[in-house]
Amino acid sequence: MKLPLALLTAALLVTACTPSMPASPTADGPDVNLGTALTGGGTQVSGVSWRVDTGSLPAWLKVTPTSGTGPITLTFTADRAQGTPTTADQAKLSAAVRVNWTQGGASGTSTWNVTADQYVLRGRVVDAATVQGSDVGKGTGVNARAPQDARGVIVKYRSAAAQATALGRLGVSSAGDAALSSTRSALARLGLTTNAGEDLGGRRVALDVTDVEAALEVLRGDPNVEYAVPNAVLGAQELGSQALAAPVVPPDQYAGLQWGFKLLGYGAVWRDMASGAYNKPVTVAVIDTGVRFDHPDLQGQLYGPGEGALDVLTNTANGDDDGADTDPTDPSTPNRTTGGSHGTHVAGIIAARWGTNAAFPGCDACSKSGVVGASYRAPVKVLPVRVIDASGNAEVADVVNALRYASGISVTLEGKTFTNPHPAQVINLSLGGAISVAEARPMCEAVAEVSARDTLVVVAAGNGYSSEPYYPAACEGAVAVGAVTLSGASAPEHARYSNSYPQVMLSAPGGSDAGTTYNGGTLNDKPYPDQIFSTEWDYTKNQPIYDSHVGTSQAAPQVSALAALLLSKGVTQGRGDTLARMTATATDLGARGRDEDFGFGMIDPAAALGAPAVSDTLGLRLQSDRGDAFQPALDNLGRFSAYLPDATFTVTAGRDRNANGIYGEAGEAGAERQATLGPAQPQVELGDLTPAP
Structure with a gap:
């Protein structure tokens, strides 16, 4: 059916002049990832009146503005120090920020998911009295030890599969005695003579080698090796001048x-x-x-x-x-x-x-x-x-x-x-x-x-x-x-x-x-x-x-x-x-x-009065220039990864000699480093921290 031209034209005019209703926000607002930045934001297109539910904001997150009309444009600022746990084990902070809106007779809530990456501080606490990783080798640092302080090396493969791969390259398909034989063969090809060996279980092999330094260098270069350390010589610890005094514990009720x-x-x-x-x-x-x-x-x-x-x-x-x-x-x-x-x-x-x-x-x-x-x-x-x-x-x-x-x-x-x-x-x-x-x-x-x-x-x-x-x-x-x-x-x-x-x-x-x-x-x-x-x-x-x-x-x-x-x-x-x-x-x-x-x-x-030692433990003290203290976990090799806010940190690896749980105080062995974390330097590797004995 054909419409008269005038009617068609009128219909077109009516269509063109009818205003469209502004979009309402969806329940899911934009995801805002600050990454390692201090601030960031986003926009959600709408034609509504809106207000941020400030009660949904965690202590570490600030937002501006908090209300408005039209598009919802928000800027978020992260104060990571307010959200970092004392364990410093949270790699990312996150928050669900609610924005309440109204449009005519309608209303609803849009949720914005905001995340911020923490800054990372890594290192390792190494006991000077214990031989670890790089303790035997060249150099004159606190970890350097003479080769004669060790009787051979101990090797551990990263996994059973890694061990099998490493041994397979030498034509050996099983562990145990085969591992001893193959590892000795590998070292022998490099001119490193082994006199005897012992299977320690758990993918570990002990070797009596003639050149400890050279053997360690070869083994540590193998990606299949989890670690290679000297088979260190330990001595008997006699009670005497090294004995710890017992702390006095008061008997009173409170x-x-x-x-x-x-x-x-x-x-x-x-x-x-x-x-x-x-x-x-x-x-x-x-x-x-x-x-x-x-x-x-x-x-x-x-x-x-x-x-x-x-x-x-x-x-x-x-x-x-x-x-x-x-x-x-x-x-x-x-x-x-x-x-x-x-x-x-x-x-x-x-x-x-x-x-x-x-x-x-x-x-x-x-x-x-x-x-x-x-x-x-x-x-x-x-x-x-x-x-x-x-x-x-x-x-x-x-x-x-x-x-x-x-x-x-x-x-x-x-x-x-x-x-x-x-x-x-x-x-x-x-x-x-x-x-x-x-x-x-x-x-x-x-x-x-x-x-x-x-x-x-x-x-x-x-x-x-x-x-x-x-x-x-x-x-x-x-x-x-x-x-x-x-x-x-x-x-x-x-x-x-x-x-x-x-x-x-x-x-x-x-x-x-x-x-x-x-x-x-x-x-x-x-x-x-x-x-x-x-x-x-x-x-x-x-x-x-x-x-x-x-x-x-x-x-x-x-x-x-x-x-x-x-x-x-x-x-x-x-x-x-x-x-x-x-x-x-x-x-x-x-x-x-x-x-x-x-x-x-x-x-x-204890330090001021020159009191005797009543404890001797090794640990880590980590504090910021703001006065905040953290306690990242140390693994069995003394390594730590701390997820922290932006600040300058003092890191002390030390001994606790007065049983108060604080490491490296006056009169206690300690190694101290400083590091500044922030957007310009989101990650710092401290390396080994070894308190002087």
Whole structure:
């Protein structure tokens, strides 16, 4: 049927003028592979209103923009450090990103699959005391050994098929004695004489060859050979000067929860105390809330009222209502039913007694042994000086008076002069605040004054989650202490709450506020969090307890304890000597050298005090300049492949001699390399890392 021209034309016009509906996104968005790049993106053509479901984004992936209309064009940025597991065994990161869209009355979700390749760091940890791969051969490096140190070679084929192929070339179709015969024949053709051989099973053959170096060179060139190594000569290991000391394990009920001491190698330090060398009395002043002298685990460990202890608080409204006096007991003020005794907790870290405690009246459930302090057998006593009131606050003027008094300078309070009969060699201040330089000036002058008297002032760096200096930690002459916590990997990490700034000098365990449980302990049948356990007080029941806290307040007393032990043993003689020893032996963490997170590093009491070895294991420590630590697996030949984010890494192959699980610290054999990974260098081969014996 023919349509009239006018009608046909009208029909064509109607068709041409009808707008088409914009395409809707499909359920499957484009796949975006960032590869080794830091950023990348894609587009999905549509005519919709859309919004990225940011809840579907993993921590390692950022996206821009997050909403719009029309084509969905997204740019993804990978922060691989946020997605890399401590095991460093994930070669690729992936995420399913949801984009919700609406079009008219319709709606739906488009899923974008985003992947990012990790960067690769490879190497091998080689024990200098064990002959491996290239141990026999030419050269003068740490692996070079003379041929006479081996009696022949041991060869292993890659597989049964590879062995059959290798032997087949020599006209032999079976293993066993045939393998011995054929391998000897192959070497003989090259002028290498074999005197005898032995089938070791598992595709292994032992050969007594006249030229070990030449035989290894030939065999290692054969693609069918998995390895060829010298048949090394081993010697009997007699107990004597090489024997390891046994670490001291405290018997107290909660000592197993004090993971900070293990991390610092105190099992070796406490063993060292059996030598009797720790015989010089040392006083550590704890300028804090005061303490509970009636806590059974602190009996005999404190200087009490009449022995130099002092309460400098003159403001009765915020103190214990009796002004400055010689009783710095942390009081049970009216309505005080929450919060423990901060000073009691700090004092316990330094000097809680070992063994059975005296019973506390009316508390049958109280622990009979509790916790331990770092000082153990050393004659270290704590001098409590109270400056923090019951509400948790301290005034600058009171801190100034406390510093001067603790160091032996007489102070006059409310018309009465007080003189400390036991001047402190070490002063601990687990307090501070984000005040101005001008406001801190009186405290900084006091720090300088007592430092001039050869007193070491140790101060908590602050828990501000920031880079803002806290005072008095940032005062010239003070030792500002940051906090570390367990990472589940080959080294501890910077605690996120611990302030980072240039004056931070040292770090010590302060625990985690993230609920991690890497320490492996249990309390009341539940995993114990990575917090610092010590002596405490229950003001509701008015009785002694034990509890955990987290912060640089807990890190500082561990540095103070080490300083006291150095002085007690006579390793150091005064403030400057002690500080130099602690910084020189600290375990460098994060960026190489001193940095704002860790200072010179985490204190290493075992190294600083020259404690005997209580372990001897070989392992790998891998950490980034951001302070992240990783623990890639080593295979049976010591090889590792670590899949990592973009960063500069310090790789240490070393021995652990103080049983703290950290390899290659001061005084421990170690081989260190650095490598930078990123888009410009996605893969680095480190080769062999061999700690010097």
